[in-house]
Amino acid sequence: MSSKLILHVDENHPLLVKGLKDFGFKNHLAYTTSLESILEDLQNYYGVVIRSRFPIDKNFIDHGPNLKFIARVGAGLENIDTVYADSKNISLIAAPEGNRNAVGEHTLGMLLSLMNKLRQAHLNIQEGLWLREKHRGWELEGKTVGIIGYGNTGKSFAKKLKGFDVEVLCHDLKAKVGDENATQVPLEEIQDRAQILSLHIPQTKETNAMIDKQFIERMKNSFWFLNSARGKAVVTSDLVEGLISEKILAAGLDVLEFESASFHSIFDAENRSKTLDYLLTSDRVLLSPHVAGWTYESHIKLAQTILDKIISLEKKEN
DSSP states (O other), X not given: OOOOEEEEOSOOOHHHHHHHHHHTOEEEEOSSOOHHHHHHHXXXXXXXXXXXXXXXOHHHHHTOTTOOEXXXXXXXXXXBOHXXXXXXXXXXXXXXXXXXXXXXXXXXXXXXXXXXXXXXXXXXXXXXXXXXXXXXXXXXXXXXXXXXXXXXXXXXXXXXXXXXXXXXXXXXXXSSOOBTTBEEOOHHHHHHHOSEEEEOOOOOTTTTTXXXXXXXXXXXXXXXXXXXXXXXXXXXXXXXXXXXXXXXXXXXESSXXXXXXXXXXXXXXXXXXXXXXXXXXXXXXXXXXXXXXXXXXXXXXXXXXXXXXXXXXXXXXX
């Protein structure tokens, strides 16, 4: 095949660049190149590989009239104007399979840490305090877990729970996605029965601010809350109210409403929200910096998945 130029705007595992080269593509690595400079030359590229450095909007797409694909090395496509890309017959490629296991394991790790108060215990011991009763935890056995969003990561989390004696319920917009690891139910049933709630939803207009005061109040049981999906699915001020009232027993958050569009930081804003300060200081909150799917293994899996999909697409085109 004739060499076609692929633009890489974020650094990924080297196997992706090598695999594309071996297949016959030419790679241009523009990890630090400004968006303005990239737009000037975008008409020369056959495809773009990105993580989250900047949004791919209508203006970006219009500068790339010869683009055949946009590949995001990750799960979500919310930073891409997918409707406009589709209208230009640009194929969109993502890799939700690549980090689903990592997210499932991370979510389970957060849940067990919260239920057993491991963070508080560690910090207290560092301070010279040996407080056994204060750090009495809860067992997962016998609990009902509700999973909202039953795609790749939701299914992975449910599979990880299989070794525990728990009941797992799932809710998804798609019908008949339940399996041997989770029973699909209406959202209201999860709100009626769940004692643990985990989000595994994409960022869409429908999911933005989904977990708000009304949703939290509708939950029948006090519950542990986990979010390894997208921060904007949660109204943080309402989450904090739920923690203060103890309707939410504890929260494990890998993602936050305050993250930048590129997911790089929560500390860029000049006027930091008081709700963020609460999350940073509460002993019933466990935070991680959007790394649930960010393991050494997933680094390889994500790149391999994208490589396989680009090659598969190219073979179909020829």
